[in-house]
Amino acid sequence: MNIKTNAEGQIFHTLLMRVFMAGALAILIASASTMSFAAGSDSGSSDSSGYSTAGTNNSKELREAIKLINRNLFEAALVPLALETMQNPKNADAWNYTGFALRKSGRYDESMAAYDKALALDPEHEGALEYQGELFLTLKQPDKAKENLAKLKQQCSFNCKERDDLMRAINAYNAANK
Known part of the structure; x- marks a missing residue:
């Protein structure tokens, strides 16, 4: 991947590094909590947050992000969401969940941009x-x-x-x- 040297490239690089760090943290947390979440983790059910991981149209990345959101691991959810939005930039659901995870992480400007993108795709x-x-x-x-x-x-x-x-x-x- 060729990272641009302009401001847009620097922003992308910073976001990519944040996503990488959040992913590493998610892996550590997930591996430490595997025992407590093993039962029914792939059942397609939702927890108290109400986000269902069911859905035949949801990609593996989106399903993983929803699972992390259900565990209140919002920064970690940004890793699979970044992959999903790169692979499927017209997926309004992925942009919506990205906005949600960013908002819950206190990153309000980025959250607003993600919601704006979701609503541009699906008003x-x-x-x-x-x-x-x-x-x-x-x-x-x-x-x-x-x-x-x-x-x-x-x-x-x-x-x-x-x-x-x-x-x-x-x-x-x-x-x-x-």
Whole structure:
């Protein structure tokens, strides 16, 4: 791989190094915790986070990232997500999960860029609208979060988890910021 010497290349190199370090950490953590997660780890079920690893269209990298996210290993999840977004740059789900993992890692600017990419690929991506709305709340931009909620209300009808979760987050934000 030829790393560019310009600013874009330096940013890519920095991100690649972060991803490598997070991957090494993930391997150490995963190998230390294999016993506790062995039962049902490939079952396609979801844990309390609600992210299912099932899905016939999900790549190996995306399934691995979701497993790491379910274990709250957000930095480590960026390793398979980086591979997925490089191999499949038009995968809105991968960009959405990248935004989520970055947001949970406190990397808000990068998170916003990932959500923007997911929504550029799929403007009605319910997960990206919800999570970007939650990022807006973190950034103290509730009006933008409400715009995302309005989009979700328009496109969701029954049993819309993303709409309901963002509505709860906005209500909690409003209650905490009276």
